[in-house]
Every structure is written in structure tokens, then in C-alpha cells.
Amino acid sequence: MEPAAPAPDRPDRPAPQQHCGDRPRCPRHLTNAIGWLAMSEALDWVFQGDHAGAIPSESFANTHCEAQIAQGEADLRHYALLGLALLLQGQEAEAQAVWMTPLSDAKPDALEAYLSDLANLLEQALTHCLAHQQFPEAERLSRQLLELDEQAKYHHSLGIAQAQLGDLDAALASWQRAIALQPDFVAAWAQQAQTYQKLEQFAEAGECYAAWTTLQPQNADAWAGLGRCQAMQGDWDAAVQAWGQSHALAPDAAPVLADMSYGLLQLGQAAEALSGLRQAIWQRSDFAETYCAWAKTPPQNPAVCANAAFLETLAVADHSDAALHQAGNLLARGGQSERAIALYQQALQENSSNFAAVIDLGNALVQTGQIPAAIALYKTALSETPNANHLWLSLGQALWKQGDTEGAIAAAHHALSLNADLTDAHRLLGLAYLAQGNIDLAAEHWRSLLAQQPEAVEGWCNLATALMQAGQKEEALQCLQTALRINSNLAPQVANLLANWLDQRPGQQPCSAASPTPDDPLWKKMLPVDAPTREVRQTSDWVASEPEACLIPVHPPQVVALKPPRCLESLPHLSFGLGNALSIPETFVTVLPKGRFWLDPDQSSLAVFNAAGDVMRDLSVEFPLLTPGHPAWLTRQHWVFSAQKLPPVEDISGTVAVLAGLSNNIYFHWMLDILPRLKILQDSGLNLDEIDYWLVGDRHSWQQDSLHHLHIPSEKILPVQEHLHIQADKLIVPSFPGAAAWPQAWICDWLKSSFLHSQGFASDLPKRLYLSRQKTRDRRIINEESVVKLLESKGFTTVYLETCTIAEQAQLFYNAELIVSPHGSGLTNLAFCRPGTQVIELFSPNYVYPCYWYLSNLVGLDYAYLLGEVPAGRFWQSLLYPLVRVEDIFVNLDALEQMVGGMMI
Secondary structure, eight states: OOOOOOOOOBTTBOOTTOOBTTBOOSGGGTTSOGGGSOHHHHHHHHHTTOTTOOOOSSOHHHHHHHHHHHTTOOOHHHHHHHHHHHHHTTOHHHHHHHHHGGGTTOOHHHHHHHHHHHHHHHHHHHHHHHHTTOHHHHHHHHHHHHHHOOOHHHHHHHHHHHHHTTOHHHHHHHHHHHHHHOTTOHHHHHHHHHHHHHTTOHHHHHHHHHHHHHHOTTOHHHHHHHHHHHHHTTOHHHHHHHHHHHHHHOTTOHHHHHHHHHHHHHTTOHHHHHHHHHIIIIISOSHHHHHHHHHTSSSOOHHHHHHHHHHHHHHOTTOHHHHHHHHHHHHHHTTOHHHHHHHHHHHHHHOTTOHHHHHHHHHHHHHTTOHHHHHHHHHHHHHHOTTOHHHHHHHHHHHHHHTOHHHHHHHHHHHHHHOTTOHHHHHHHHHHHHHHTOHHHHHHHHHHHHHHOTTOHHHHHHHHHHHHHTTOHHHHHHHHHHHHHHOGGGHHHHHHHHHHHHTOOTTOOOSSTTOOOTTOHHHHHHOOEEOOOOEESOHHHHHTTOTTOEEEEEEOOEEEEOOOOBOSSSSOOGGGOSOSEEEEOOEEEEEEETOEEEEOTTSSBEEEEOTTOOEEGGGOOBSSOOOTTOTHHHHOOOGGGGOSEEOOOEEEEEEEEEOOOSSTTSHHHIIIIITHHHHHHHHHTOOGGGOOEEEEOOOSHHHHHHHHHTTOOGGGEEEGGGOSEEEEEEEEEEOOSEETTEEOTHHHHHHHHHHOOSTTOOTTOOSEEEEOOTTSSSSOBTTHHHHHHHHHTTTOEEEOGGGSOHHHHHHHHHHOSEEEEESSGGGGGGGGSOTTOEEEEEEBTTBOOTHHHHHHHHHTOEEEEEEOBOTTHHHHHHHHOSSGGGOOBBOOHHHHHHHHHHHHO
């Protein structure tokens, strides 16, 4: 350790290099060792006996040791402990100066003993900090220890701290250095392997797992991880072998057996694969039985019901054709058409009368370009069952793909004669007759389709084409207007249709006398606009040169301290690795003359434009919502630049204030992103009475109620779902309350003052809440019946927040002491909790999003999380749930009981 510069003088702390009176400062004590002081006692001095891990800014060690030094009575332990306390408080230079002070007259043997004992003290402190998830302190301790003595274990600890602080590149480098110093350091290989795997760098992860298996060939987890990495690289033979090793070491591990069965499926061993999966989820776990019973409870999600149908077929060994068919459907849904075809063919070999499998096989053949084979398949099946309307329809669709228009029309009509409600038959006939130029029949079938499916946008576009060719200009334009209302992302297609109708190519005449002209009012109203080509990075810089625009600063930037979550794992999930603090940007209000606002119809992307059409980048957001300061924010191009066209602009006379954001109908974004923009406007000093319209969502009653509660006049509301692209004479745009999904801390107090009122509090509100999502369609608890039974035995009350007003939810959460909930919008109400309230969030292990942990840090809650299980393995699970964001959760009851018990102590 190099000597540090002396610490500056402070009124309350004598400089370490000073003498106290005439007495020398401790070299006479160098013959003593620190080791006589029990480490537990020493750490109690530094941490003030606080084994929850809090490190005060001025600990008892500071006070006591400084007093001893000031009185000239200090020995080595006082210097060691004072330096340690300073280091933990972030004062590294001062810490080193204190440690160096007693060394001026040291003899070599005494110096060696002192440094050895100091290293021992720092190492014990490092163990304490890692155990209590004090990662900034652990990082500083690791670096100091490495200066004293470069050892592999200190690099390993440094890597753990760096990973939890969000610097994965540095963490990997630290673990690599640990391995360079000690090649058999298993823990470093394991950390590297798991981190590379989470980063989806499977080649690097596989090398680390392979090294791990070499060092610990009896470790089932190492073999399981190696198998996954090999599978992700397409080496299924090697993956199955690795999983086989893991299964032999841990035969009851259902996920590994399930993954191995998936590997066998990829190798074409379907019977063995399904047998292995049956063992994993029916015999090694109660997952399948629980899932199939749960899938029948309302509200029934079609995707969940399809999953359950597949799992049920596995339970019956003599229904192998059904299991093969259902497995083929899962593979087809996952984009593995070729493998799905093989399973469909095996299913038909076992049961040739499975006509659902015939249709699915034919569809897969068409998708892979094997259209003649599909046609032959359908015709063979129809020779046996001529009254199967879906077979006729599938045949017609295949013939249409092949270019046989007449054959497609005949087959579609045959299908309709058997079932007049087949909308896809009308769709096929509309396309075929339009291609033939039979406009009246095409329009008739498109109208029939739309009568049954009024949201079918392609039906409105094709009907518009037929009507325009028939000379019915106004109705055609109205059809396109309807199509854009349903999905404004059709703007490029609508623009192409309008251009074709106008036929503005030089030297050519309009396509018919009935073609519209650019001067028609309806035409102008329908005309899409070009996507932007320029952006303004910082609104504040741009406003400085625009006299008619203005920017009003409201709240300064904030730094939010982050406390690691509690969990049952040795280290928190990397999703929580955002460091010990997060810098949240300032808030402001921008006034844009002739400003423009656009929202994608699925509300996943929005843009604000100035009068010149430039995108105001710091007001324009989209999913995925990056953490503030994320490096990708500066390099990621907004999606709106890649759009060919945007929908027509709706001109609004007057002043419009924008509250709308992303996912306006999601409670989380409504409460934390959208409503707080009103507070920003209120604090800006603008006269809100001069606002003519408020652009905001109002689809749900709870949105309407909250807007009324906040005194937004209903007659001034422009529902954003009906006004996705507007331009106003004056557009007032408040920033998000910090960053979208990452707000500043003041919003919690504002929400409490707005919706939480002490008057009328019920006296019997429960203290322990379980938030059920069983009335929603996704992220539900699969084994909720057992979860509820366990929690109710511990005094929990199950609540369904869908039945509560916002004020009632605020009261429930304010009164609560312990809350358990799956990840979902109901946890937004944590903003109403009192500091210290405990919360356990339940996650699927494949989707861990830390927004409610962040919210807990804003409020000062005691936050923990629990990862669910995936008995069906990673690969089958991805087929059951292709979109991990909606994945349902299977809870380990023992783990839940352990965590709840730990929180209740």
C-alpha cells in the first residue's frame, strides 16, 4: 500500500500526523499485534453492533479512536479501526493516512505483523459487507486488500461487488485475474460462467462451465449450465450428454430432465423426449397436475389452456399421437416449422384420422414453401372426409398460394357451403375476386368479413381498394380512415394506396374518372405525413435560440440511494445491479408553438416534434425504458425515424397540455409517469386555466375518477386513444417526473397528499396483504391455492385490487406492514406505504424487472424478492411462454415460507 497524502485538518479531528502533547504517537506499540482483539468485537466497534449492515457517517469507532489518539493513549487497534471506519465511509485517502501514521519508526518484523493484522481486519470487514450486501464498501475493501497483498480471493470479492454495482465488464475482468492467479479457483469460474450466460455470451459461458466441470466433476449445476450453453449454440448432442451427467448426479432435478428431453426432441428422438418430459413434470414435480387444474379457473387464457392441453396429453401414455401433435404446435408457434412437420407426420402415422394434425401439417408445409405437398395432403384427407369445412378452407388457401385462383375460389365456396361463418373463407374470396377484377363480389365478401370482424384492418383496406375501383371514392376514403383509426401504423400502406389512386407519375392519366384529387378535403384529411429526419437532443439548448418557445425548469436532478434487495440467493439477481445510487434527471415544462405529438397505436413509442418537424429527443420515449444515464440512450435511434410514414396530423386550435405517455392504460405508468406530469405543470407557475385541452387517456373508470379527483375538466379532455397524432397552436409538454418509469422521490408524497386521506379510514384494515392476480390474464400464480393457504395461516388477507378505488388501495397499502405479491401493477401502490413496510415480490426467473424495488427505495421500504421455479426447464418453458413478460409463476412453497418467516422476525 502506497502512503497516502495526510488528511486535511478538521475542527473535530486532529490531523493523523500530529502529536498530542509531548507524547509520541504509537511507534512504541508496534511490538503489539492487533490480533489480540477479537474480530467480532472489532467489527462491532466499526459497525456499532449493527448487523443489519448500516454504516453511519460517524461511527463509534471514529469517536472512540479519535479520542484515544487525541489523548495520546492510542495503540495499533485504534489506528486500524479508525482507518477502517473512514474507508467504509468513503474517505479512502484519510483512511490510508491514518494507517500509515504509526509506521514511521516501525521495525521490519513489527511492520509485517501490523500489516498482516490490518489485512486480517479488512478481510473480516469484507466478509461482513458482502454478507450484508454492502457492495460499495466491499469494493473499497477489496481494493485496499489487493494493495496489501494481491490474492485471487480478493479479486473474486471485488468482482462480486462490481457485478452488483452494475459494472459487469469490470467484474468479469476481476474474476479472470483471480483465475490467472489461481487456476483452480472454482468460485471465480462459476461466477464468470453464470454472468456470461446472463449476458447471453454462450460460447464464453460454455468455456467457463467446462472448466468448472473439470474442477468439480460431481457438481450437477456445472453440468446443467454447460448443457444449456451448448444447446444455445446448437450443439444438441453435447448438450444432451452434459444434461445426462447432471441428471445422474441429481436425478430429482426436474428442470434438467426436462431440458434433456428437449434436447432429445431436437435430435429427432420424439418418443424418448416426451417420455422424459412426462417424468420431469408429472413424476418429479407436481407442476403439470397443478397447472392443468389451474388452467380451468376463470378467466381462462387461451394460451394457458393450450399449454394445459399439451401437458394433459403427456399424462396418458397411449395418447402419444395427441402429444406429438400438441408438441408440434408448440414448436410451430416457436418458429420451428421443420421440426413441427416431423412431429405432425409421426402423429399421423399413429392416427391418420387426426384431421386437426392434417391441417396443422399442411399449414407448416405451406409456410416452408412445400405447397404441392400440402395440397396433396389436403386432397387425400378430403377424399376420406369430404364434409370437413376447415380442410376445404386450408386447401383453398394453399391453392391461392400456388397461384390457382379458380381452384382457391371453388374450395373457399365449398367451405362456406358447409359453414357460412368462416371468416377466413370470406377473406380468401375477397382477395381472389379482387385479383380477378370482380369488384362487386370482392366488396361483398370483404363486407361479410367485416360484419363479423370489424377490427380486421386488412378488410377495410381491401374494401377501400374495391370501392375506389368501383368509383365509390368517398366511402373508400372512409374505409381507409377506419383502418388508420384501428391501426395508425398502416400509414405507409395507406400512403401507397392513395398514391396509386392519384397516379401522379409523369405522363400518365389518373386511373379513372372517379379518382380523387389532392384538393379534396377528405383526401387532405387522410394524407399520411413523412417520418422525421432530424432530432433535437436537448430541449434546453434548442429553446435558447427559439424566442417563441420556452422551457421552465421545475425540479432539480436527484440522486436516489439504492439498497440491495433481500433474497434467498447468496447474491441478488443481476437485474438489481444498478449500483448504490441512481441519478434521476431534472423536470421541466416546454411550450412549443405549433408543436406536434404522436403516439404509436400500441402505446409503446411516442414522439414530440417542434414546428419544424424535429423530434424533441428528451421528451420522446419508447420501450424498452432504459435506466437514466444508460449508455445506450445516446446511441439508440428512436423508432419513429425508421417509419416510412406517420398517420395524418389532426390540427387542434388552441392550447393543448400533454399528460399522455406510454402504456396509458397500465396502472403503473398512469400513477408514476402520467399523473405526476400534472404536478410538474402546477409547480411550473403556468396558468393552467388557459389550457384549452388535456391530452390524456380516459378509457377506464379509474382513469376518469382520478382525473376528476385532480380537477381536470372532463369537457377539456382529448382522449389520447382517439387523438394519436395532433398538432396544436400551442403544445405544452411537461417532462416525465424524472425519467419514464424512473421517477423522482417527490411523487410518492404527492400521490399520498392527492389520494390518501386519514378521514374515513376503516378500523379493520388488514396488516398483511397478499395481492392476487387471478382475475388478470398473465403473470398469475399457478399454485395460488396453495400459496393463499400458506399465507392465510400466517395472518395474510387476500385482496383483489381490481375491486378497489385508488383511494381504497391507498388506504390498504398505507395501513399494511407486510405485502406479498407477484410482479404487477398492483405494487404501484407501494408509493402509499409508510417507510419500513415490508414487501416480497414474486417473479418468474425468466422475467425480473426491478421497477418496484426502485419504488421501494424511494419510499424507504424493506424489500425482498423470490424467484419462482421452472420445472419444465428453460426450453420447454420458452415454448409454453414465448413472451417472458407475461409468464405465469410457480412458487416454491418452502422458499416462500422461509422468506415470509424471515421478514416477520
